Amino acid sequence: MKKIKFIRANKTKFGGAEVYLSRLSDELNKLSIGHELIYSTIPKFLPSWIRVILFNRQVCSLKKNSFYFSLERISCPDIYRAGDGVHKVFLDIEKKSKLNPLHKTYLYFEKKCFNNAKKIISNSKMVKKQIIDTYGINESKIEVIYNGINLEKFDFEVAFEKINKEFFFDKLKSETIFTYVGSGFKRKGVEEFLHILSKLKNRNFKAFVIGKEKKLSYYEDLAKLLRIEDKVIFTGARNDVKDFYTISDIFLFPTRYEPFSNVVLEAMNYENVIITTKQNGAHEILTDKYIMQTPTDYSIVNKIDDLLENPEKISEIKAQNLEIVKNFSIEKNVEQTLKVINEVIN
Incomplete structure (x- = not known):
C-alpha cells in the first residue's frame, strides 16, 4: 500500500x-x-x-x-x-x-x-x-x-476516591452526578446545561463542567444567578476526564452543532445516560426519548426529573448504552x- x-x-x-x-x-x-x-x-x-x-x-x-x-x-x-x-x-x-x-x-x-x-x-x-x-x-x-474509541474498563471505587478527595463531597455517592465535557462552551451548550439543571425539581445532584473556556466567569456568574452555584463545579481542562465519566450518571450535552461528538461515545463507554440534541450527529446511534429537538428544548427537564426519581431507569439505560457502544x-x-x-x- x-x-x-x-x-x-x-x-x-x-x-x-x-x-x-x-x-x-x-x-x-x-x-x-x-x-x-x-x-x-x-x-x-x-x-x-x-x-x-x-x-x-x-x-x-x-x-x-x-x-x-x-x-x-x-x-x-x-x-x-x-x-x-x-x-x-x-x-x-x-x-x-x-x-x-x-x-x-x-x-x-x-x-x-x-x-x-x-x-x-x-x-x-x-x-x-x-x-x-x-x-x-x-x-x-x-x-x-x-x-x-478505545473501549476500556473502569474502576468506580478508585475514580470515586480520587475525585471525592479533591472536591470533598461527603454525599457524592448518594447524589446523581451530571457531567459536561468539551471546550467552546457557547457552541456546545453550557448555558443551556445550566438552565436545565436550574429547572430540575429534584435537587439531589452534583454537576461537573469540564473543559477550557476563556469566558469562564460568565458561566460561573450564570450559575450563581440561577442559584445552582453549590451544585455545579467548573473544573477547567483536565487530563483525568475518564475519572469523571466513571463516577457520572448522566452526560448532558445540549450542543448547538456537533458532527458526531467523541465525548458521547466516551461517556457511553463509562456507563452514562446520554442526553444530547438532534444537532449532534451522535444522536443517530441513540434512542429518541432523551434527544432534545434543540438546545433550548426544556421539555427534557421533566424526563430528567423522572430519571432522578427512578434510579432503576438510570441503571437500565446505562447498561443499554454500554452494549451500544461496543459497536463503535x-x-x-x-x-x-x-x-x-x-x-x-x-
Missing part, C-alpha cells in the same frame, strides 16, 4: 479530530501500516485566515505523488474526512458573518475540498445530508463511518476507513 499522509493543521490533546487522529494512528501502528502525520508549520503569530491559506499552499505544493487523507479543509485531498462538519451550516446556526476573512477562507477551501476529494468520509448521516444539500455533492461519493470501537472504525482508502488507492 502507498504510504498514507494524514493532514491536520493543529496538534493538540483536546480537539475531537486531533484525538481521533491520534487513536487512528495508534491503531495503524499496531497493524504495521506505514503512514505519516502532517501538521502545520506556519507561525502562529500570523492572522488565522492567512495561516489557513499558507497551510494549504504548504501541503499542496509538496503533495506530488503522495496519498493525502485529510482531516483539514484543503484543496488537494485524495480522501477528506469531514469530522468538522459543514462550515457553511455552522455559520448559519451560529449566525456568524460570512464576510469575516477566516470564515470566507474556510468556505472557499471547504467547497474546493468537497469537490476535489475522490472520496469523502462523513462521521454521521446528518453531515452527509448537509454536504449534499449545501454543495450538491453526489451521495455516492460520501461514505458514513461513525467515530470509534476504534478497531472497527479503522477497518472501515482502510476499506475506503484501498478503494481510492486501487
